[in-house]
Amino acid sequence: MRRLLSSACAIAMMATATLVAGIGPVAADTQVWTYSGTSGGTQINALGTTISSGLTAASNLSDTVIPNSASSGVAGVHVAGLLDVGAVTTGEQATAFGTGVKITAGSKIAGISLLGGAIKVDAIQSTSYATATGTTTSVALDGGTTTTFLNLSIGGKAYPVNIPANTKITIPGLADIVINESQVDKSLPGKTIRTMGTALHITLLKGQGSAPAGAEIRLNPTQALIVPTGKSDALPVGGFSYGTFAGVWAGDSVSVLAQPTGMLSLPSTGTGGVAYSNTIAGVNIPQVAVVNAVTTTVSADTVPGLADVSTGAQLAKINLLGGLITADAVGVTAAVHHDNGGLPSSDTATAKMTFVNLVVAGRQIPINVAPNTQIYLFGIGQVYINQQLTQHGYSAIVGIRITLSTAEFGLPAGADIQVAVASSYIFGS
Numbered sequence: 183m184r185r186l187l188s189s190a191c192a193i194a195m196m197a198t199a200t201l202v203a204g205i206g207p208v209a210a211d212t213q214v215w216t217y218s219g220t221s222g223g224t225q226i227n228a229l230g231t232t233i234s235s236g237l238t239a240a241s242n243l244s245d246t247v248i249p250n251s252a253s254s255g256v257a258g259v260h261v262a263g264l265l266d267v268g269a270v271t272t273g274e275q276a277t278a279f280g281t282g283v284k285i286t287a288g289s290k291i292a293g294i295s296l297l298g299g300a301i302k303v304d305a306i307q308s309t310s311y312a313t314a315t316g317t318t319t320s321v322a323l324d325g326g327t328t329t330t331f332l333n334l335s336i337g338g339k340a341y342p343v344n345i346p347a348n349t350k351i352t353i354p355g356l357a358d359i360v361i362n363e364s365q366v367d368k369s370l371p372g373k374t375i376r377t378m379g380t381a382l383h384i385t386l387l388k389g390q391g392s393a394p395a396g397a398e399i400r401l402n403p404t405q406a407l408i409v410p411t412g413k414s415d416a417l418p419v420g421g422f423s424y425g426t427f428a429g430v431w432a433g434d435s436v437s438v439l440a441q442p443t444g445m446l447s448l449p450s451t452g453t454g455g456v457a458y459s460n461t462i463a464g465v466n467i468p469q470v471a472v473v474n475a476v477t478t479t480v481s482a483d484t485v486p487g488l489a490d491v492s493t494g495a496q497l498a499k500i501n502l503l504g505g506l507i508t509a510d511a512v513g514v515t516a517a518v519h520h521d522n523g524g525l526p527s528s529d530t531a532t533a534k535m536t537f538v539n540l541v542v543a544g545r546q547i548p549i550n551v552a553p554n555t556q557i558y559l560f561g562i563g564q565v566y567i568n569q570q571l572t573q574h575g576y577s578a579i580v581g582i583r584i585t586l587s588t589a590e591f592g593l594p595a596g597a598d599i600q601v602a603v604a605s606s607y608i609f610g611s
Contacts, residue, residue: 212335213373216411216451218244219252219310220289223270224259225400226240226393226463239289239441243274244449246411248283248335250276255441258521261463263391264399268293281305282315282322282408289381289402296399297390298494300353301382305332305530308402310379315411319454325406327364327379334361356387373410379403379531415486417520418450419495421606425476426465428599439593440467442603444476448491450609452482455490468601469591474499484608492517495581500601503591507582516577516604533570533579535602540582542567563587578605 223239223536241254253273260266270290287310294303312325327347334341337353347364363380383395388395443465445456458480465473475498482491494515501508513536521528533553538546541556542565555567563586570579581602589595 189334189582194569202240213281213314213316213321214246214316214411216244216246216369216409216449217276217283217285217312218449219240219274219276219285219311219405219406221272221274221287221289221308221402221404223256223272223289223291223402224261224265224267225403226261226264227357227398238462239270239272240445240462241274241287242283242445242446242447242458243276243287245276246450248276250277251448252439255446256443257440257467258316259463260466261391261522264297264393265403266295267291279313280315281317282312282313284311285406286311287404289404291360291381291402294401295354296382296401297357297382300337300356301359301384302335303331303333303382306330306334306381306402307425308379308381308404310377310406312377312406312408313377314373314375314408318410321370321373323368323370323375323408325366325368325371325375326364327362327377327404329362329379329381329402331361331381335594340577341516346589352387354366355387356372356390357387357578359383374408376407378405416451416484417489417609418609419448419452419482419484419489420450420609421448421480421482421491421516421604422446422534423478423480423493423495423516423604425462425478425497425603426467426471426473426599426601427468427496427603428593428597429468430594430598431594439597440470441588443473443479444495445481445497446478446481446493448482448606452484452489452491453480455481455483457481468503469504470593472501473497474602477525477592478604482606487522489498489520489608490517490609491519493604493606495602496606497581497602500515500582502582502584503562504597506559506562507540507542507584509540509582512537512540512602513579514579515602516579516600516606518575518577518608520608521574529574531572531574531577531606533577535558535568535579535581537581540567562590575608575610579603 192320240258255271308329310327348363360383382397425444428440496513557565566583585600586597
């Protein structure tokens with residue numbers, strides 16, 4: 183089970199697995215930094231409607247450990263009347279920078295058509311970075327965003343590869359556009375720096391498709407943040423959640439066939455008890471999975487002597503393997519709790535699955551299905567329902583997992599398909 187979950191989140195798990203090694207005493211005048219980077223391919227907000235798409239191919243990285251990295255991607259995104267884009271890849275990297283740290287968040291998109299072809303781009307690449315270095319009494323901060331465009335066309339007019347930051351353009355009667363949107367905020371007294379960028383920020387002036395006037399579309403939103411932090415006796419925590427994933431094991435490594443969708447991961451210092459969430463409008467992995475909506479959440483609070491971690495994933499209108507497996511909704515949660523009061527009962531790990539109208543090969547699955555239920559599909563492989571593992575300081579759950587015994591549905595034999603995945607853990611509990 184641990185290998186199952188780490189396969190789809192190898193980068194996230196390796197990042198947090200290095201945490202223990204990264205914790206140790208520091209010199210009295212050395213400034214410790216906490217970094218955070220986020221990136222995504224597309225984002226749509228249409229207030230007052232049901233049209234909303236959180237960061238597709240969302241990737242995030244938040245910690246104090248260096249080096250560190252995270253990544254995500256999707257094969258394409260389609261929202262009728264608004265956007266069609268091809269492959270999206272995103273990722274963050276944290277590296278040493280002098281006596282401090284550098285966090286970089288990047289996003290690439292290929293094959294872009296917006297607003298029925300009014301805006302076209304062959305490819306966009308964006309990067310936001312932030313650096314911080316120095317001591318507790320003297321620091322240096324820097325940051326910025328760069329974006330390049332390949333064959334950008336707006337309203338039939340061609341634009342160059344490099345466009346000045348915050349360039350504004352209007353397509354009369356259709357949309358206001360900001361190209362290479364960029365902002366850098368520095369707070370020297372607080373020793374904090376935040377860089378935010380968006381390749382294209384579009385605001386509709388009139389309704390388009392099902393989206394009303396005022397709806398916003400963002401391409402390649404990226405952010406890099408560094409804040410000062412200090413040593414703490416609180417236990418480091420970890421966790422992640424995602425909607426769907428497909429891969430193939432080869433020994434102790436995994437070949438990713440479809441990146442985790444809606445991926446969220448927890449920083450080792452927690453979220454202060456505030457839930458982080460990501461919502462994407464849908465998932466389409468040809469022949470494998472069609473999902474109408476995915477929402478993932480992570481939350482953690484860790485202070486000396488007490489830690490709570492919770493992660494979850496909620497999916498709607500699920501169709502797997504061409505209708506072989508369907509469900510109106512599937513949700514999972516994984517939670518761990520630690521209290522050093524000395525009682526064994528003060529440490530708990532729980533996992534839970536809920537679903538509506540789950541059907542596997544014509545068989546209606548009962549709502550009280552037992553954990554780790556297995557169903558064999560002749561000539562196809564194994565289906566696992568409510569697959570979970572809980573132990574001291576660790577909880578993990580996969581709502582639906584399929585392992586193919588033969589090459590089917592455009593996937594090789596041995597393919598591992600996962601739907602609704604969450605994991606939570608506390609180091610050193």
